[in-house]
Amino acid sequence: xxxxxxxxxxxxxxxxxxxxxxxxxVDGVFLPAHNSPAQPVYFVEVQFYPDExxxxxxxxxxxxxxxxxxxxxxxxxxVIFSDRNLEQQQKEAYQVLLDSHHTQLxxxxxxxxxxxxxxxxxxxxxxxxxxxxxxERARQILEQVxxxxxxxTLQQLIxxxxxxxxxxxxxxxxxxxxxxxxxxxxxxxxxxIREEAREEGRKEGREEGMLLGERSLILKQLTRRIGLISPAxxxxxEQLSLEQLEALGEALLEFNASxxxxxxxxxx
Numbered sequence: 001x002x003x004x005x006x007x008x009x010x011x012x013x014x015x016x017x018x019x020x021x022x023x024x025x026v027d028g029v030f031l032p033a034h035n036s037p038a039q040p041v042y043f044v045e046v047q048f049y050p051d052e053x054x055x056x057x058x059x060x061x062x063x064x065x066x067x068x069x070x071x072x073x074x075x076x077x078x079v080i081f082s083d084r085n086l087e088q089q090q091k092e093a094y095q096v097l098l099d100s101h102h103t104q105l106x107x108x109x110x111x112x113x114x115x116x117x118x119x120x121x122x123x124x125x126x127x128x129x130x131x132x133x134x135x136e137r138a139r140q141i142l143e144q145v146x147x148x149x150x151x152x153t154l155q156q157l158i159x160x161x162x163x164x165x166x167x168x169x170x171x172x173x174x175x176x177x178x179x180x181x182x183x184x185x186x187x188x189x190x191x192x193i194r195e196e197a198r199e200e201g202r203k204e205g206r207e208e209g210m211l212l213g214e215r216s217l218i219l220k221q222l223t224r225r226i227g228l229i230s231p232a233x234x235x236x237x238e239q240l241s242l243e244q245l246e247a248l249g250e251a252l253l254e255f256n257a258s259x260x261x262x263x264x265x266x267x268x
Contacts, residue, residue: 024061032072040074041065048082055094076102082128083109119144123154126161134165135177142178149224152253155180214245218252226258233258236265244268 001007027046032039043065045058062077081087084107097103108128111121122141129137138158145154162174169177219237222229229237240248251264 021064024057024064026061026065029065038074040076041072043075043077045077045079047079047086050086052088052090054088055091059094059097076104078104078106080106080108083107123158123161126158131165134162138162138178142180152225211242211245214242218245218249221249222252222261225252225255226261230258233261233265240268
């Protein structure tokens with residue numbers, strides 16, 4: 001105590017305390033590439049309800065991770081609150097970390113509403129949009145989505161936000177409320193298939209052109225959904241009839257991995 005300039009504390013009790021470690025699960029961790037050691041690890045915590053143990057738990061998770069992964073010297077942590085009232089009130093023990101460049105607090109209700117907001121920020125703000133104005137706001141966001149390669153993923157994300165916002169409605173009712181297509185044949189992609197097929201049909205005969213056009217754009221959609229298609233699976237797709245391709249077009253909306261495609265093809 002003399003060394004640290006804290007005065008005389010001879011009467012303080014002393015003990016060697018065992019601290020038992022519980023299991024931690026961080027909401028999200030973004031790891032840098034193996035060839036980018038200077039990039040930080042990003043920890044993400046999302047908080048939509050009051051929790052006076054939040055910072056105790058969060059920084060316990062962060063430093064437990066760093067203890068077990070000493071090869072990551074740089075780190076950042078971001079806490080996303082729906083509003084400022086949810087922040088932990090008793091935070092003196094962690095104030096030095098909260099004030100440092102390691103920590104960033106984001107309050108969704110304080111993000112500005114400006115025309116310059118990116119689509120990502122608009123979707124985040126949709127989470128806290130009041131229920132009466134949420135459907136119109138969601139439709140405005142969806143108008144920006146069709147021009148993007150991840151169209152279906154973003155549509156599903158927006159649908160999911162609305163499902164949680166309107167728990168009394170079914171997913172079908174949500175889809176109708178948002179004005180989205182209820183089947184693959186109603187989607188913009190299917191209409192593109194038909195348009196391309198008509199062009200091919202004029203060149204090679206209607207039936208063959210329809211088949212080529214549908215196969216081409218379904219392969220593009222599959223690549224967007226699950227990544228590169230293996231030569232074996234591509235060959236199997238090329239053997240499908242027009243009716244089977246239409247069925248695949250409906251089914252691929254639920255695919256998340258190449259194994260889903262393989263399972264579907266094995267049933268044909």
